[in-house]
Structures are given as C-alpha cells and as structure tokens.
Amino acid sequence: DRRARLLAARENFELIESKDEKQTDDVIQTILTDADKGAMLEASSRLAHLVQHQLIDRVGGEDRSVRQAPFAVLVRAGSAAxxxxxxxxxxxxxxxxxxxxxxxxxxxxxxxxxxxAYGAGKSSKAR
Known part of the structure; x- marks a missing residue:
C-alpha cells in the first residue's frame, strides 16, 4: 500500500550513500520497482503468511494481515525475506x-x- 511504500522509501533513504539527489531518487525508484517483481516477492509472501499463521495459532493475537513494502534490507536479501x-x-x-x-x-x-514449513515447500492455509 502507499503508506508502506512511503515508509520504506524514508527508511531506505538513510541506507543510501549518495550526494546526488537525482541519483538517490533513481536508486529509491529502482528499489520500489524491484520489490514488485518476481519470484522473491512471491516467496517472501509465502513465508510471511506461514509465519503469521503460526504466530496466531501459537500465541493468538489479532490478524493484522501481511503487507508488502520495499525496504532495502528486504529487497537486497536475494532470497525470501x-x-x-x-x-x-x-x-x-x-x-x-x-x-x-x-x-x-x-x-x-x-x-x-x-x-x-517454508523450506518443505508448504503454503499457509487460508483463514
């Protein structure tokens, strides 16, 4: 969602060591674009749902849903994160x-x- 993207862009800004504002904007745009692509996003989503459902099953709590945002620490991981x-x-x-x-x-x-469960190829059950 838009708020998550803005938060990620703000957090990522501190990680980017660039003096050129245009270059910084290009890097942030690349991060935002890359986060929307490919298998890693799907893998991360599957892992996130598995973790969410395990936590709710074990300790209870409110299902606050899984959200996606392109935090640099996640995008640069190179695997499900x-x-x-x-x-x-x-x-x-x-x-x-x-x-x-x-x-x-x-x-x-x-x-x-x-x-x-993620390593075994499982997916979370729909709630």
Missing part, C-alpha cells in the same frame, strides 16, 4: 508479554516452525 512485528512495546499488555521468557519461546518456536 520478511520483517516480523511481534508486538508493540508502547502497549503495556503486549510489553509484559514480550518480556515473558515463555512468550518469547513460543514466538521463536512459531517462527522456526514456519521457516521449516
């Missing part, structure tokens, strides 16, 4: 959970299981 939002430290209830070692273990296990 995702960013995982595990909670909000600004939310006192979620912060308490995030600090709980048992909850941390459950989060880690859910992510690990999703990665194993």
């Amino acid at each position: 995702i960013l995982v939002e595990l909670g909000f430290v600004s939310n006192p209830t979620e912060l308490k959970q995030l600090l709980d070692p048992k909850h941390q273990d459950a989060l880690a296990e859910a992510i690990a299981d999703a990665i194993v």
Whole structure:
C-alpha cells in the first residue's frame, strides 16, 4: 500500500550513500520497482503468511494481515525475506508479554516452525 511504500522509501533513504539527489531518487525508484517483481516477492509472501499463521495459532493475537513494502534490507536479501512485528512495546499488555521468557519461546518456536514449513515447500492455509 502507499503508506508502506512511503515508509520504506524514508527508511531506505538513510541506507543510501549518495550526494546526488537525482541519483538517490533513481536508486529509491529502482528499489520500489524491484520489490514488485518476481519470484522473491512471491516467496517472501509465502513465508510471511506461514509465519503469521503460526504466530496466531501459537500465541493468538489479532490478524493484522501481511503487507508488502520495499525496504532495502528486504529487497537486497536475494532470497525470501520478511520483517516480523511481534508486538508493540508502547502497549503495556503486549510489553509484559514480550518480556515473558515463555512468550518469547513460543514466538521463536512459531517462527522456526514456519521457516521449516517454508523450506518443505508448504503454503499457509487460508483463514
């Protein structure tokens, strides 16, 4: 979505070491274009859905959907890559959970299981 693209462009700007504004704009445009292409985007989407569903199944929480944005750290990975939002430290209830070692273990296990499922070629089930 547009907000995610703008956020990614802003975050990516700090990673680009260019003094020429036009060159910087060209690099950002390339990142935005590349993120919309190819097998890596599909692979990343499949991995993201697997992780999302494993996390919801294991620890519950709201399904906030999988979103796509061309963050440089993801685009440059060269393989399936995702960013995982595990909670909000600004939310006192979620912060308490995030600090709980048992909850941390459950989060880690859910992510690990999703990665194993991804490696086995599985896809997430539609909700």
